[in-house]
Amino acid sequence: MTRTITLRVNGKEHTVEVPVQRLLIDCLRYDLGLTGTKEGCSVGVCGACTVLMDGQMISSCLTLAILADGAELRTVEGLAQEDGTLSPVQQAFIDHGGFQCGICTPGMVTAATALLEANPQPTEDDIKEWMMGNLCRCTGYYKIIVSIQAAAAHQRGEAVS
Amino acid sequence: MTHVAGQATYQAALALQQQLCEVAATVLGCPTTAVTLDNGACVVHSAPTQRLTFAEIAAAAAGQCPLRAQKLYRVSQSPHMSPFTAQVVEVEVDPDTGQVTLLDVVTAHDVGTIINPLGHQGQIEGGLMQGIGYGLLEEMRVDEGRIGTLSLGEYKLPNIKDIPPLRTVLVQEEVGPAPFQGKAIGESSITPIAAAIANAVYDAVGVRLYDLPITAEKIYQGLQSREGKTT
Numbered sequence: 001m002t003r004t005i006t007l008r009v010n011g012k013e014h015t016v017e018v019p020v021q022r023l024l025i026d027c028l029r030y031d032l033g034l035t036g037t038k039e040g041c042s043v044g045v046c047g048a049c050t051v052l053m054d055g056q057m058i059s060s061c062l063t064l065a066i067l068a069d070g071a072e073l074r075t076v077e078g079l080a081q082e083d084g085t086l087s088p089v090q091q092a093f094i095d096h097g098g099f100q101c102g103i104c105t106p107g108m109v110t111a112a113t114a115l116l117e118a119n120p121q122p123t124e125d126d127i128k129e130w131m132m133g134n135l136c137r138c139t140g141y142y143k144i145i146v147s148i149q150a151a152a153a154h155q156r157g158e159a160v161s
Numbered sequence: 162m163t164h165v166a167g168q169a170t171y172q173a174a175l176a177l178q179q180q181l182c183e184v185a186a187t188v189l190g191c192p193t194t195a196v197t198l199d200n201g202a203c204v205v206h207s208a209p210t211q212r213l214t215f216a217e218i219a220a221a222a223a224g225q226c227p228l229r230a231q232k233l234y235r236v237s238q239s240p241h242m243s244p245f246t247a248q249v250v251e252v253e254v255d256p257d258t259g260q261v262t263l264l265d266v267v268t269a270h271d272v273g274t275i276i277n278p279l280g281h282q283g284q285i286e287g288g289l290m291q292g293i294g295y296g297l298l299e300e301m302r303v304d305e306g307r308i309g310t311l312s313l314g315e316y317k318l319p320n321i322k323d324i325p326p327l328r329t330v331l332v333q334e335e336v337g338p339a340p341f342q343g344k345a346i347g348e349s350s351i352t353p354i355a356a357a358i359a360n361a362v363y364d365a366v367g368v369r370l371y372d373l374p375i376t377a378e379k380i381y382q383g384l385q386s387r388e389g390k391t392t
Contacts, residue, residue: 041313097279100287132320135313139283140290141321 005069009034010078018065024058025049027065028075036076036106040135047134050107051075057114057133076106079113089113089151098147100138108134112148116155122148162347163276164339169234171340176230184222185213239338244345245271248289248353250325252361259380261297261362263325266354270330273337273344281346285329288350294319296355300374 004017009032016031028034028051037060040048044059051060052074079087089112092098099105108131115122115130122130127148136144178198185203186193189211196203204212213221222228251265268289275281298317302309310316337344355373363369368383 043312043314045312045314097283100280100283128322132322135318135320137291137318138287140286140288141319141324142286142327143279143283144321 003066003069005066007032007065007068007071007073009073010075016065020064020066022065023061024051024063024065024068025060027068028060028073031065034075034077038103038106040103040107045133045135046104046107047111048104048107050110050134052110052114055114055117057111074110074113076110079109087113087151088154089116089148092147092151092154093144096147096150097143098139099136099144104134104136104138108136108144112144112151115148116152120152120156122152124149162345163343164239164337164345165234165236167276167340167343168239168338169232172232172234173230176232177228180226180228180230181215181218184218184226184228188213188218188221242336242338242344244349246349246353248350248357250354250357250361252358252365254362254365254380255377256366256384259377259382259384261358261375261377261380263293263358265328266325267328267330268350268354269332270346270349271332271334271344272346273333273339274335274342275331275333276339276341276343282329284347285350286327288348289327289354290319290324291348292351292354293323293325293358295351295373296358297374297376298323300376 001020002017003020004015006013006015007027009028014032016027018027018031022031025037025039028037037051038048039061040046042061044062047059049059049061050057052058053063053068053071055072079090081087086094087109089109093105093109098108111131111134115127119126119130124145127145131144131148181198182196182203183193186196189196189205191205195206197206199209199212202212202214203218219228247269249267250263253262253264254260255262266289268285270285272281298319300310301316335342339345355375358375359370362375362380366380366384367387368380370379370383
């Protein structure tokens with residue numbers, strides 16, 4: 001059984017016919033070709049597949065594509081500007097060693113973006129509380145905290161000037 | 162990586178540099194020893210205005226010889242040189258539950274020339290947390306030959322809330338087997354921390370554990386049996 005659904009992904013509208021059991025991550029990666037979002041654990045505990053659905057963080061590996069019908073989605077591909085300039089969060093992850101192998105990174109930067117939209121001045125504890133659903137094997141998390149703090153400071157600096 | 166891949170890359174780069182200088186010297190009409198590399202070009206020592214960019218050298222070499230170098234590096238070629246690591250941990254154990262909390266960690270490394278400071282520290286921190294995972298959380302359960310931990314939902318990795326306060330000490334000496342007297346750092350911080358935690362737990366509550374991970378359940382059992390109770 002298939003259904004035709006309409007997704008608005010990073011500001012672009014897509015209409016696709018999907019089997020009803022199609023997972024959102026597979027729809028993004030294989031139907032729309034947006035392979036930035038990664039599948040890690042497949043059971044909703046590692047956070048690698050995090051995307052924003054109507055502004056909320058969700059695990060796209062647990063969400064059926066048909067449940068996103070009509071929703072506004074943001075994926076890692078939608079974080080940078082049109083001209084390719086990276087977002088402050090993305091740039092900070094590069095500058096401060098916020099990633100090593102990179103498999104968790106799309107989910108990390110997407111979750112961190114959502115954090116800074118909800119709370120532009122997070123404390124270290126706020127960051128830990130928000131990011132605990134995103135696992136990373138390489139960095140030991142220390143530099144992820146530094147990266148998010150740096151991005152927050154950068155964004156506040158821009159707002160001031 | 163830094164040592165073996167670094168040495169192979171470094172030596173291949175030196176061989177390629179020699180080839181570039183030879184071609185440049187032929188074109189410029191001077192001995193190879195008079196030519197040196199400078200910012201993407203070969204220049205003549207004594208007359209720096211005489212220079213050829215890499216693109217010009219490649220064009221001059223086209224059809225004659227491929228500019229290519231391949232080097233093999235074996236670890237046995239180098240003097241044996243281990244990187245040493247020492248780690249200290251302070252723990253708190255809840256006597257009612259056996260739960261361990263890491264209050265403070267110091268990780269000390271003997272290092273050579275640090276080639277990429279950000280990446281270097283990243284290896285230390287990442288390795289440390291992996292070692293803490295093995296020490297406290299990660300357990301592959303096998304029941305009658307069947308793996309019991311089938312996903313990251315059951316095999317618990319440390320998350321961002323599990324990181325302890327950390328201080329890093331680097332004892333630097335510019336002697337190492339890697340290019341530019343570098344030394345290996347990757348993963349050396351994984352190994353000692355579980356043993357340090359086990360020793361700290363023993364120091365704190367007198368329970369000696371020999372198998373990982375050091376879970377609250379095992380410590381609780383140890384506390385109970387030490388007090389002569391059975392669980």
